[in-house]
Amino acid sequence: MDVPGDPKTGQPSAEEEGTTTTWLRKHRHLYTAATRHPLILSIRDGTVDLDSFRRWLGQDYLFVRAFTAFLSSVLMKAWKQSGDESSDLEVLLGGLSALRDEIAWFQEEATRWGIGLSGIVPREITRGYIRFLEELMKPDMEYATVATALWAIETVYQQSFAFCLEEGSAIRPELVGACERWGNNAFGQYCHELQRIADCQLTKASKDDLERAESAFLRVLEHEVKFWEMCHEDL
Numbered sequence: 001m002d003v004p005g006d007p008k009t010g011q012p013s014a015e016e017e018g019t020t021t022t023w024l025r026k027h028r029h030l031y032t033a034a035t036r037h038p039l040i041l042s043i044r045d046g047t048v049d050l051d052s053f054r055r056w057l058g059q060d061y062l063f064v065r066a067f068t069a070f071l072s073s074v075l076m077k078a079w080k081q082s083g084d085e086s087s088d089l090e091v092l093l094g095g096l097s098a099l100r101d102e103i104a105w106f107q108e109e110a111t112r113w114g115i116g117l118s119g120i121v122p123r124e125i126t127r128g129y130i131r132f133l134e135e136l137m138k139p140d141m142e143y144a145t146v147a148t149a150l151w152a153i154e155t156v157y158q159q160s161f162a163f164c165l166e167e168g169s170a171i172r173p174e175l176v177g178a179c180e181r182w183g184n185n186a187f188g189q190y191c192h193e194l195q196r197i198a199d200c201q202l203t204k205a206s207k208d209d210l211e212r213a214e215s216a217f218l219r220v221l222e223h224e225v226k227f228w229e230m231c232h233e234d235l
């Protein structure tokens with residue numbers, strides 16, 4: 001899998017590349033585990049167990065509701081810390097309004113699959129991921145760290161579902177909508193904007209802030225792997 005920053009792919013050198021690209025290369029093993037999980041591979045090749053997909057739908061709905069609160073907290077930090085000239089607010093506001101559609105999509109999809117969302121109980125892994133979001137929502141968490149986490153959370157989904165749509169895939173027709181929701185180019189562009197925002201903040205960050213942001217990046221990847229695992233293995 002090509003990771004941005006890989007010399008073989010002709011990507012920028014280490015001096016030119018942003019911090020997020022350096023981290024993608026440094027932690028490519030974990031990043032690949034998060035974006036090429038066996039559940040994603042099974043969606044791509046059409047062998048997915050539909051019970052796994054149903055589990056994912058219910059648990060991800062709960063996650064996305066919490067994620068909306070997280071994104072609002074990032075927006076608030078952007079307002080306080082990004083500077084007057086910044087376009088960060090517009091980008092994040094676009095993301096927030098897309099989440100409204102996303103929640104409506106989950107509700108429609110659940111009806112189509114005969115899943116009652118009000119009765120879904122969060123599993124331990126979902127609760128753990130939401131607890132992590134709550135940590136990130138605390139007022140003392142720097143903008144650089146939360147912007148990095150936001151970029152990583154969205155990018156894992158974009159890269160995972162875009163892979164399902166790439167040439168050679170055999171997705172079941174009823175799963176195309178889910179793959180297109182996160183795998184489309186506009187969402188890819190949004191992820192690039194988030195990466196630019198994170199990189200810009202990271203250039204100004206202190207050594208300690210950089211360490212916290214890198215650790216948040218790694219924790220996102222670990223949570224994402226566990227989340228796929230929970231749905232795939234019925235954990």
Ligand SMILES: Cc1ncc(CN)c(N)n1
Binds near residue numbers: 060153154157224
């Ligand atoms: C677990 C998870 N990670 C990321 C996303 C993309 N917003 C999501 N819906 N769910």
